[in-house]
Amino acid sequence: MSETQLPQEGEWRAILPNLLTKADFEVLSDRLGRVVREKVAQLRVGLANVEACMSVADSETRAIRRDLEHTNSTVAHQEADIASLTTWVDDLDNSGRRLNLRVRGVREGDPAEHIPDILKRLFTVGGQQLPRLSLVRAHRALRPMPAPEEQPRDIICCLENYQLKTFCARLAAWGPYALRAKTYRFIKICPDTPCKPGEPYAR
Numbered sequence: 001m002s003e004t005q006l007p008q009e010g011e012w013r014a015i016l017p018n019l020l021t022k023a024d025f026e027v028l029s030d031r032l033g034r035v036v037r038e039k040v041a042q043l044r045v046g047l048a049n050v051e052a053c054m055s056v057a058d059s060e061t062r063a064i065r066r067d068l069e070h071t072n073s074t075v076a077h078q079e080a081d082i083a084s085l086t087t088w089v090d091d092l093d094n095s096g097r098r099l100n101l102r103v104r105g106v107r108e109g110d111p112a113e114h115i116p117d118i119l120k121r122l123f124t125v126g127g128q129q130l131p132r133l134s135l136v137r138a139h140r141a142l143r144p145m146p147a148p149e150e151q152p153r154d155i156i157c158c159l160e161n162y163q164l165k166t167f168c169a170r171l172a173a174w175g176p177y178a179l180r181a182k183t184y185r186f187i188k189i190c191p192d193t194p195c196k197p198g199e200p201y202a203r
Helices: 009-018 022-098 115-122 162-172
Strands: 100-104 135-140 155-159 177-179 182-188
Touching: 100 162, 115 135, 115 155, 155 162
Parallel strands: none
Antiparallel strands: 100 155, 100 182, 135 155, 177 182
8 A cells, every 4th residue: 555545444444443433542541640740750859869969968068167277277276276385395405505505625534433523523623612412414425435535525515403504604604623633624514595496506
């Protein structure tokens, strides 16, 4: 049958049983409606889940923002505390330097030499009685031991009493001391106003 030819009556009778009826359309429409309603219900559930997730994420974001603001505030306070502690440590360091004396010319003994005892003997030189000697630490300059004919290493000592250190420095200003044919000098390691760490000491 060509495209311009219509079915004959007998052909129509063969086609009609295969065509959809009104009842068929109602069944299809009902089925399609159920599918659409199911999909819409699923979509609503999905949207509700997304909304719940967004609400939780928003709450967590606000909590994180509050924590971040608190952390920034804490860090700012800690930075201020660290700066204050750094200044305090510098002050302590400078205070320790103000108490330091360098004794030059003390002959090197054996490794077991007791430097505090040596200093107690030396600090009574000069004809005046010194206050009670209290040392925080005392040691030779940190370099290899020289040969016997070379200049001995200086002794660096930290006095606990600033007045004692000032007294020693004042006596040292009078000149070197001689004891048992040896000459000793007492030298301040730093000026009255110490340099900051890393800066050279004024001699």
